[in-house]
């Protein structure tokens with residue numbers, strides 16, 4: 001899973017897609033995950049990092065991960 | 081220490097001016113109801129849970145008495161039972177001085193059981209049976225006649241009764257509202273009402289006509305319509321006195337005063353658009369005081385307010401069961417209360433509050449109840465924080481009609497609690513059980 005390389009990501013949680021002109025705001029957990037993906041972290045490694053930093057059970061994160069992927073896909077922000 | 085978690089979410093930013101209505105009030109967390117933490121309520125009494133505020137019930141009642149009583153010398157409220165006939169609610173209002181307004185035989189018995197003397201019960205409705213009429217006459221309740229068949233049935237029954245039943249006539253009239261409610265009562269403008277009054281006057285040895293009643297609608301947003309209705313009833317009462325020497329003791333203007341809920345599809349929230357009860361009181365009392373009654377003939381003014389007295393005294397506490405995504409990407413949230421409990425979600429866009437702090441990120445979601453039925457939609461689109469399973473929500477202003485029109489369908493009805501003036505919590509209706517549900521069922525022998 002890879003974010004489109006052209007997507008701009010700001011430290012404040014703003015995403016900008018220059019191809020469409022759409023912008024988005026990400027909440028802190030989404031921003032953290034997107035940052036890790038941007039650095040080419042593998043999904044499992046990104047999840048481990050989130051589990052270490054946030055108060056969340058692995059099964060909950062798994063479900064929410066899939067939901068985030070669906071959101072990224074819906075807004076056409078993923079490479080594949 | 082780990083950081084608080086919230087499910088990852090991205091929100092598309094749309095260009096356009098910021099909302100002129102400012103931040104949505106629904107986003108403020110509601111952590112307590114009448115001083116009792118919502119988490120404690122859910123832990124002790126379960127979720128979903130209806131929560132009634134005795135303080136708010138009394139406050140509403142007293143405000144209504146003040147609105148009318150400071151403008152007119154003789155005012156009586158009659159609690160409209162069907163709005164919420166849990167005995168605890170009825171008894172709070174009766175303690176405050178309310179009579180009872182009932183529309184069926186069992187409501188009549190409920191009012192008597194709550195200690196209301198028969199002569200302080202007004203019996204409305206189009207569906208009274210012969211036995212209901214006899215029982216009403218026996219306990220001296222006032223029978224509000226709805227149609228000619230009922231009038232003639234009562235005249236027939238009254239011939240065999242020891243004392244004259246007391247009656248009032250339900251009138252429907254053009255108060256300028258649309259649609260005009262003409263299905264209940266006798267029409268004023270086409271002469272039906274006068275014909276019925278003459279019929280009753282001619283049978284004065286058998287029945288006693290003491291009142292005129294109208295109820296022009298529900299959630300009526302035009303105070304002026306009540307002024308028109310009051311003026312017309314007053315003129316009719318004066319005609320009774322003048323032409324038939326039949327003085328009318330009371331004029332009952334019914335209920336229909338709106339609560340501050342937001343009607344579905346309304347552009348602005350209820351609290352910004354609903355006229356205060358004072359405006360209705362002003363319209364009604366001005367019409368009566370200006371109708372030309374001599375001071376000693378001013379009739380008693382009765383009001384059968386329902387929802388305005390109880391709606392904002394009830395809340396529904398419920399929990400998120402799941403969140404999911406629909407085919408088109410919209411968020412859907414499934415909660416543990418549905419249209420089976422929240423009948424009024426067909427009429428209102430209920431205000432729904434989170435019960436704890438969340439990040440400022442919000443999301444528009446469809447709100448579904450737990451029923452396996454397509455109709456079970458509480459809100460088509462509501463902006464809420466990023467909810468997770470187990471999170472508690474409070475639905476506001478659910479006191480009217482839900483606890484009487486709810487259905488035992490697919491799920492069992494939950495506990496109802498009343499928080500008293502001291503902040504003590506009392507169960508006023510226990511959660512239903514399977515045994516309760518099945519106690520009236522019978523299985524034929526060959527199926528045992």
Ligand SMILES: Cc1ncc(COP(=O)(O)O)c(C=O)c1O
Pocket residue numbers: 160163181204205295297298299334335336337384385386387388480
């Ligand atoms: C005869 C009568 N009176 C009073 C009421 C109470 O109405 P509301 O809750 O709109 O005040 C009703 C409700 O339909 C009614 O039918």
